[in-house]
Amino acid sequence: MAVKIVGSRRNRVSFLTLIMVIVAGILLFAAAGLFGFKMYKQMEKEYQDKIAVYEEELDIYKSIVDENTRTVYIPHEEIKFNTVLEEDMFYVEEIFSSIPQEDFIDETDLGKVATLDVPAGNPVLKYMVEDQLIPDDVRNVEFSTFMLQSNIREGDFIDVRIRFPNGEDYIVLSKKKVEGIRLQTSTIWLNIKHGELMTVSSAIVDAYLKEGTKLYVVKYVDAQTQNRARETYPVNDHVRKIMREDPNILEKASNVLSEQARMSLEERLENVLGDHMKSAISDELSSLNSNVQEVLKQEAANQRAIGEKESADGQAAKEQQKPGSGQNNEKGSVIDGDD
The missing domain is CATH 3.90.1210.10 (Antifreeze-like/N-acetylneuraminic acid synthase C-terminal domain)
Structure with missing residues (x-):
């Protein structure tokens, strides 16, 4: 009986131990599950928070893109x-x-x-x-009274200046576009207003009346970045009075200054050519002259050949007119035919 009781107690202890182990395992599994669920919820919240931040940043970026x-x-x-x-x-x-x-x-x-x-x-x-606003008084005016630089081209921007014998130098017109140019005749076309035309006319007469005065142009190096200069030429009241008293003086002055401008340009162009260009031109002319001489000699030789042929033909014609010449020719023809 004692043995049975002891054995039953051991079985009950083992059974209770097993139950406790199982309960502990269940509790442990439940605890792990609760911990995992909590971690999942925490991670999900962090993920949702990140998504919200990203969406907010994306909205900001979209707003920046739209605004810019x-x-x-x-x-x-x-x-x-x-x-x-x-x-x-x-x-x-x-x-x-x-x-x-x-x-x-x-x-x-x-x-x-x-x-x-x-x-x-x-x-x-x-x-x-x-804006391209053209005032009503703007006109396209031709000038041949300015001393032009040889490197000026259509589309360049220039100042028209006047230099007096005492060294004083003034700007008559500032930053004018060259609408057209013909260097051969020292002619230039500018768009100018009525007041500017009166100023230029005064400067032309001024240059005519004061010997040694030069009316010339200078080109802007970079018209895009260089600002327009301020006109500094003071219109002379004495010149205005002379222009009123002699209406033809502007034409006289223009003719004289035009001639001076052309002569000045021709001299400068000649200097630009230099000795090298002059030598090259001289060599070219010499070569051309030699070619012409050869052609003339060949032409003379051709003329002599033509003259000799005509002389030979004339001599042959005279021989045919002699008595018996026809029979000889006929005999020669028969012989040639037999051959």
Whole structure:
């Protein structure tokens, strides 16, 4: 009986131990599950928070992109300084830029002129263009009274200046575009206003009345970046009085100064040629002269040959007219035929 009791107790202890182990395992599993669920919820919250932050940042980026998206006009090819803007010169595109939209040109700026060279592929900004407003009193005027630089070309910008014998130098016209030029006759065309025309006329007469005075032009090196100079020539009241008293004096002065300008330009062009060019021209003329002499000799030889042939033909004709010459020729013909 004692043995049975002891054995039953051991079985009960083992059973209770097993139950405790199972309960402990269940509790441990439950605890792990609760811990894992808590960690999952924490990670999910962190993930949701990150998503919210990313979405917020994305909204900010979208807002920045929208706020900095600009509609711009981009030239297909380089636009040269002082070119009138036309619609077919551009293609319209949206770009990202921090420059305000109002600083870029739009359709209202078409018809304006470029104030500098605009490279192809670059958006055009407002400061690069300006209105092309031509006052009512502007006229295209021809001048042949200025001493011109030999390197001036159409489209260049110049100042017209006057230099007196005492060294005083004044600006008569400032930053004028050369609308046309003919160096051979020292002639230039400028667009000027009525008041400027009166100033130039006074300067022409002034240069005519004061011997040794020069009316000349100088070219801007970089008209895009160089500012317009201020006119400094003071119109002479004495000159105005003379012009009123003698209406023809402006024409006289223009003729004299025109002749002086042409002579000055011819001298400078001759100096530009230099000894090398003169030698080259001389060699070319010598070569041309030699060729001409050869042609003349050949022509003379041809004429002699023609004369000798005509003389021979005449002699042959006389021989045929002699008695018996026909029979001899007929006999010769028969012999040739037999041959």
